[in-house]
Amino acid sequence: MRLSLKPLKPPAAATLRRFSADPHGTPPADPSCPISETLSLLQTSDPISWPANSTLADLLSSLSPPSVLKITRQLPGSQNALQFFEYLKSSPHLSDSAPFAFQAVLELVMRENPNSPGKLYELFAMAKEQNTPLSVNAGTLLIMCFSNANMLEEMVMVLDAIDTQVRNTHVVNLVVFGLFNLGRFPAALKLVDKMLQPGASNPPNGRTLRIVFSSILGKKHRGGDLGDEEIYDLFLRFSENGLCLGGYWLTHMISRFCRNGNCDTAWNALQKAMNSGSVVEVFPCNFLLSRLGQQRDYTRMNLLMNEMKEKGITPTVVTYGIMIKNLCKIRRLDEALEVLEKMRDGEAGIEPDIVIYNTLIDGLCKVGRQEDGLRLMETMRSSETKCEPNTVTYNCLIDGFCKVGDIDMGRELFEQMSNLDEGVNIISLNAMLGGMCRVGRVSSAMELFSRMREKGLEGNTVTYTALITAFCGANNIEKAMDLFDEMKENGCTPDAIIYYTLISGFTRAGRMNDAMEIKSKMEEAGFSLDIIGYNIMIGGFCRKNKIGNASELLTEMEIAGLNPDRVTYNTLISYFCDKGDFKHAQKVMKKMVDDGLSPTVVTYGALIQGYCMKGSLSAAMRLFTDMKSTSKVPPNTVIYNILIDSHCKEDNVEGALSLMDEMRDHGVKLNTTTYNALFKGLQQRNWSKKALQLMKQMSKQECMPDYVTMEILTEWLSAAGETEKLKEFVRSYRASNLTV
């Protein structure tokens, strides 16, 4: 065994001093006291004379081992103490006291040489060689000293040298702590495991619990590769020993479980802690509530909230924030606002903070109540709550207004933001650009982007995704690709989303080779297509009549472990139906059902459309009747639209109109396509009266006409001299604040 001679760290020296202090103080030199008498005899005689001194032997045999410890401590130095120890050890009747004297020797050596654990090790090795039992206190001293000197092996050797009969939890804890502290997780856990065994001689105590969990949850060793399940298992085993984690480290553990998505584990652990009387603070509850909210597990959220109430755990503003956020998410804005009111009335005992306001403003915007959001921002300004609107407040509102197409309002708010401390950030820009792109104002978006870049605000992946989506939508694939390259040059790492965007853009443009190339690049970057991505590309190849390529992708997809879903099957069914190949369509449909996927309304739509295209409207109608009677799939707007269009094309306008009535009776919404088909049919018959009636109905239902509607009506009605009615139709949309 090599001796380490690392210097002792100062804190260790302090600990040792504390440890070696005599708890009873130095006794007065009283000749009637055997301790004093022995001590003075030792101090006044030569150690060589001790073995022959019968008075000394008599005195010592009358003393208890702890008294011997006291005496040894007061000898003039470690050298002298060591001689005393040797003397005790070699005297048959006194050898039981030797381990106590040895402890004092160690204390003295430490005091004399605070920085040489090596010396201590030599003494330890000597005692071991001589088979002197190591007292638990002496062992503890050595372990503390070796632990601080990073002398791991030595530390474990000392522990092993302490007789299991006298070994206590405290000393085992010291070793466990030392091992964890130096990152020796497996060794530390092995010791802990021993302590946790039923009937263990050194069962864990509260300190063991804290050592273990601060080590595995603390930042220093990042858990030492322990998985959440292993941590939870330890937690349970400690609980079984009556030691349930609470407080700070419980919070850490729950937050870790939640962060890793192990919600059930977090739930079980928190339940255990709450029901075993541990100190459960509000913080772990907040972590779990937040996670449950993400998973939309409202049942458990409510259960937990009730439990918190029962256990007297007071919610914080964060707890309220989580509740409000989730009410917003399920679009129960009025209830969320009620919570705010309660907070403002002082009923909750907690003042709302800026996050609460921002959550609500975002929630309002996301359900289309931008104006209410704006008003709430004004409330923030006027309230005495020190909640001035910040960048996030504005970002929520900008996004809200942009999402409903009110770009101008978004822009106004965007400009107002320069008054804020933080001003606009990348999220403001992205919300604004996204809005502009969605309404097709791509050049304005590009202008704004370059203006912001001049001011030093660079775009990120999200920015480029918005722009690339817009250019793909405008079929300007080249520009989209340029932006993609620019983005990479600017140091933005493409994420999976931007690859999906490009793949979908290329596919829509019918450029399957380019789409395949992006797919390869994506895979090189470490991403892989998801089921939606495969569906997009399979659909793209089908539209190009390249069923071979589609089939290859299908195989690849299944090898990758992705099963075809309803959309995949519908894509293929639609392909065969479009070709009039109903035999293959049926085959695919059978496979779909065999896979446990029932046909959807889209499946029926594909077949019905196929029959219509083939000219067998009667076959289409038979299927349609089946849908209504035998299948559990009720026809939707698209199905009706296909049939109405087909009836009109066959000049059966009456049939089309009666289908329209049926839609109304069955509560199926009419859309622009429905009206367009009907207008075309009515135009063939020149039934302008009926058309005017439908126009009224259309505007009443706030169904927006598109360029197809306008083309038909303009041509037909101007010729029929109904220009005024047409103008009225257009005006009706202006009045309802919609733009035609």
Place this chain on the structure above:
DNA sequence: CACCCACCCC
């Protein structure tokens, strides 16, 4: 506890 990006089938 708050804000920004994507997509499939009729």
